[in-house]
Amino acid sequence: MPELPEVEVYRQVASAALGRVIRQVEVLDPLCLAPGTTAEFLADNLPGTTVSAVRRRGKLLALDLRGRGRELTLGVRFGMTGVVIVDGLAAIEQLVYAPVQRNPKWIRFRLVFAGRGELSLQDPRRFGRVVVDPDEALLGPDALTITVRQMRAALAARPGSGPPLKARLLDQGRIAGLGNLVVDELLWRSGLSPLRRVDAVTDEELRRLQRETRATLRLLMRRGGSHTGDLMPERRPGGKCPRDGTPLSRYRVGGRSTWWCSLHQH
DNA sequence: TAGATTGTTACCGT
């Protein structure tokens, strides 16, 4: 569910917590803690701190916490189905999602603020993770604002080694924020095949890709999320290219389905 | 019901 467009909305909604003081941390499901992050540490160090910044880098939501002589960052990764809920309002309701299920048993983590209010992580599938001081250096430049220079660096390959373009675009260490649905959509809009070897991408194509990455993300955010692309309704057996009616091709990358038009994507 | 699912990561192979 959450790719960059969703997490950007989560960031906006979570910004309501700016300036609030954490009173209590509730780890309702220990699985939601990343390795190295413990409930004990959170209980000992978070209460009394103030939310001084709410940031997003790729699909990572980062809450900067300060106070009590401490300075730390709480990172949230949303996995496949994670959603931020602030003061009972699901961030996801800002989006046009099909089924926005709400169920108290899916709340895995919660920050309770002094005074009133809370910030919760709802995550049915439990792939989401909370981590103290996430290593943001492992993430590439943010896809929403990527430059031509950054895109060129992201696609760089040693001569002779040519991984598929889609694999590179999904690599969070190269570009942060793109997921399966968004990549298929922007490759479709760019007229580039997911199977194109990165070392065979021309500079003109690279520039088109950079432009479409930013434009597609903005479009999807405006429409209401990663699943609102033109290709989305055709991601099914019998699906056709919305541009030229060609039956879509399909293959799998690491268990991830990829749909594209073999007529206009090369 | 069988099959598919938006993400991340350890491991294996080239």
Next chain:
DNA sequence: CACGGTAACAATCT
């Protein structure tokens, strides 16, 4: 060594 494919994770939805 770099990098991609694969499976695993866990649960829900169609």
